[in-house]
Ligand SMILES: NC(=O)C1=CN([C@@H]2O[C@H](COP(=O)(O)OP(=O)(O)OC[C@H]3O[C@@H](n4cnc5c(N)ncnc54)[C@H](O)[C@@H]3O)[C@@H](O)[C@H]2O)C=CC1
């Protein structure tokens with residue numbers, strides 16, 4: 001591969017670069033990274049990964065085969081306007097922007113482009129992302145293979161219709177944060193119930209890994225797996241009664257719906273900004 005350019009050097013770019021390099025599909029010196037103005041972060045990435053960094057747009061785009069758009073949606077209009085003259089029909093543009101539609105990017109770039117809109121998650125850093133990919137008509141079969149390979153090395157991939165991406169964002173793009181939120185609660189409880197922090201952390205992580213593997217390997221329904229932990233009159237039942245009294249399951253359902261709605265709102269806000 002000639003060259004991969006990352007426009008944006010935050011959590012998502014970091015997770016993807018880390019995953020890509022672990023799988024040795026691109027040499028670090030072929031990865032070029034830029035950000036808005038955080039020199040220290042670029043230096044850190046250079047040291048950690050051996051990637052190239054620059055603020056010279058000519059340098060970053062020269063001969064680039066793949067361009068990742070990895071800034072926040074609120075910064076994307078300014079960023080795309082700045083880089084549009086360097087974007088060519090031959091490049092594969094991979095956008096990980098939540099909510100932002102493929103045609104909004106083309107509209108802003110003022111040209112047709114080969115664009116893949118991807119929704120990964122930060123578990124890409126450990127090869128466990130769940131990435132949905134929506135592909136426009138300008139993307140060649142070879143580019144589809146390439147993008148599937150890249151995201152395939154950092155987890156599972158699926159090609160979806162673009163309209164499904166808001167739901168994917170609410171469910172699995174944001175998903176790791178929901179699990180961390182739950183984990184934080186488990187960690188906070190450890191102290192109150194008399195466990196040492198490190199021991200508790202180890203047991204929480206193993207419990208999550210074990211439950212995830214059961215979900216992945218067992219043919220049983222999720223509710224059945226839960227029932228098998230819940231002895232009548234036992235500890236789990238007592239605990240889950242409290243969760244039910246707080247409406248925790250409904251809260252999670254509303255959380256995912258709201259995150260999905262926010263993805264749609266981000267897309268609308270982006271479109272509205274383009275039209276003014
Ligand atoms: N963090 C996550 O879990 C996920 C994030 N995403 C998407 O990835 C994108 C990036 O998110 P994060 O990495 O979390 O954000 P972040 O805030 O950690 O990083 C954003 C990066 O964009 C750079 N940037 C801003 N304006 C720029 C410009 N004009 N030119 C060049 N670089 C510019 C910033 O300097 C920073 O390096 C977002 O669009 C988000 O929707 C998608 C899936 C998961």
Ligand SMILES: O=C(O)[C@@H]1CCC=N1
Pocket residue numbers: 098169173174
């Ligand atoms: O919170 C966000 O907007 C991004 C998109 C999915 C995960 N993080």
